[in-house]
Amino acid sequence: MIDANQTLGQVATAHPASTLVFLRHRLDFCCGGGQRLDEACRSAGLDPARVIREIESEGTTRTPERWDAKPLPDLIDFILGRYHEPLRADLPALIEAARRVERVHGKKPSCPTGLASLLEQLAAELEQHMMKEEHALFPAIRAGRRGGPVHMPIRVMMQEHDDHGANLRRLRELATGFAPPVEACATWRALYAGLEKLESELMEHIHLENNVLFPRALNA
Ligand SMILES: [Fe+2]
Ligand SMILES: [Fe+2]
Known part of the structure; x- marks a missing residue:
């Protein structure tokens, strides 16, 4: 479950497929990874709920590796x-x-x-x-x-x-x-x-x- 209060960096870490959605919408998840998802969406004129739905459907088709628990x-x-x-x-x-x-x-x-x-x-x-x-x-x-x-x-x-x-x-x-x-x-x-x-x-x-x-x- 993705929470709109999380930062772009946190979402990108826990849901690696989200980077494809962020790239598509020009949301800066690397150097700007400390921004909250809802705030970043609003300042880009995007609906956070829609972006979350896109990430969830992207995650079912492509599952890039998660790196937050590996050595x-x-x-x-x-x-x-x-x-x-x-x-x-x-x-x-x-x-x-x-x-x-x-x-x-x-x-x-x-x-x-x-x-x-x-x-x-x-x-x-x-x-x-x-x-x-x-x-x-x-x-x-x-x-x-x-x-x-x-x-x-x-x-x-x-x-x-x-x-x-x-x-x-x-x-x-x-x-x-x-x-x-x-x-x-x-x-x-x-x-x-x-x-x-x-x-x-x-x-x-x-x-x-x-x-x-x-x-x-x-x-x-
Ligand atoms: Fe490097
Ligand atoms: Fe580097």
Whole structure:
């Protein structure tokens, strides 16, 4: 049973299929995961009861894994394999496609000028961030450090997640909500589809760290 008083992060943790509904309605469950479901729905002009019904029916067709009770090292392995590795694999091709679109279509008013450099900046910041998680924070959590000793690195990682969230919003704005214009070529369309996937995966990734891994490492 989903309670509208719960936060988006709590609902996303206990009902993983809800992330699909949140993405559909543009409700920020990762960096904004502390907002209450009813308040977030109201400020987006949505009926909370309807959103809850959607989550419940989504949950019957797709049941992604719940991570709030599994061992933290397993969750870390999942984050690395499902999010860190694919990010490193996908970003270079997206940057290359953005460069090509800007080079070929730069004169069109609909061209997303500046997209390639924004993606390069996002890629560099993500690489540094993931290195810190992989070489410092995650090994500390795997080694059983909890509470105080991981407090500071977690705070830094959460601040950086806010920066990634801000970059994602700029990305969506620059790429007109990832809806390609009628004149868009195949590369342009593939680029926007790839960016939309990058956005949803990065939001799920940040959600699992901010709302599941980090609170558990701080409280256990
Ligand atoms: Fe991460
Ligand atoms: Fe992270």
